[in-house]
Amino acid sequence: MQRDNSDAGSRFIVTLGDLDYKGGTNAQKGSYAMQFDRTIKIAPSILSADFANFGAECQAIEAQGCDWVHVDVMDGHFVPNITFGPATCSAIRPHIKGVMDVHLMIAPVDPYIEAFAASGADFITAHVEAGPHIHRTLQAIRGAGAKAGVALNPATRAEEVEYLLDMVDMVCVMTVNPGFGGQKFIHSQVEKVRKLRAMIGDRPIHIEIDGGVDPTTAPLVAAAGADVLVAGSAVFRGGSVSNPAPYGENIRAIREAANKALA
Numbered sequence: 001m002q003r004d005n006s007d008a009g010s011r012f013i014v015t016l017g018d019l020d021y022k023g024g025t026n027a028q029k030g031s032y033a034m035q036f037d038r039t040i041k042i043a044p045s046i047l048s049a050d051f052a053n054f055g056a057e058c059q060a061i062e063a064q065g066c067d068w069v070h071v072d073v074m075d076g077h078f079v080p081n082i083t084f085g086p087a088t089c090s091a092i093r094p095h096i097k098g099v100m101d102v103h104l105m106i107a108p109v110d111p112y113i114e115a116f117a118a119s120g121a122d123f124i125t126a127h128v129e130a131g132p133h134i135h136r137t138l139q140a141i142r143g144a145g146a147k148a149g150v151a152l153n154p155a156t157r158a159e160e161v162e163y164l165l166d167m168v169d170m171v172c173v174m175t176v177n178p179g180f181g182g183q184k185f186i187h188s189q190v191e192k193v194r195k196l197r198a199m200i201g202d203r204p205i206h207i208e209i210d211g212g213v214d215p216t217t218a219p220l221v222a223a224a225g226a227d228v229l230v231a232g233s234a235v236f237r238g239g240s241v242s243n244p245a246p247y248g249e250n251i252r253a254i255r256e257a258a259n260k261a262l263a
């Protein structure tokens with residue numbers, strides 16, 4: 001990676017093979033402050049947004065009260081679906097005021113970390129199952145200046161992250177098999193969340209839930225110790241950029257259901 005100071009933004013240029021990819025800058029990063037808290041955060045996944053209109057969709061969900069924007073990157077290899085890569089992350093970054101939470105469902109991961117970090121990702125999450133060297137991957141994510149997340153597929157034991165807890169900022173529990181939006185929540189994962197919450201103790205580590213989150217399932221994972229709730233179809237259903245009010249109603253419904261479980 002080299003620095004190009006030719007414009008005021010001091011952009012990073014990342015070379016991926018013969019592709020010169022112009023990324024964002026640290027200044028374009030979101031407002032994720034260093035302080036940590038376990039309040040419920042709703043992170044809509046743009047997997048359920050209008051792919052032809054990501055910028056306006058990101059602005060709409062933030063205006064409607066979401067906390068983070070969750071970006072699902074799929075490669076058609078680690079998961080059976082393809083979405084988009086770092087260039088899209090870089091393009092939507094200026095449309096997101098808050099946290100851009102990038103979930104990499106790709107293998108290998110390591111060759112792309114710098115590109116996603118340069119795109120302005122606040123969090124970069126990689127899967128335990130994506131390769132034999134997740135420890136090195138997490139080091140590389142933090143080394144690139146992003147917060148590091150580690151994700152677990154539904155069949156993966158909570159203990160897989162036991163020796164990683166001092167190098168992550170978030171553990172993501174997949175509550176569906178990764179690859180597609182709109183799937184049904186896998187209830188066995190609630191127990192995994194409870195285990196992880198106990199393992200994490202006082203460490204400043206978020207627990208994120210990804211898959212099948214709606215006002216019915218949100219209370220289950222919130223009570224078990226999760227604080228970041230990714231929701232795709234449950235946020236975007238019924239609304240659009242020209243009619244964004246349903247986004248807000250959906251976000252509020254999930255948040256209120258989760259907070260009720262904590263009261």
Ligand SMILES: [Zn+2]
Binds near residue numbers: 103
């Ligand atoms: Zn995700």
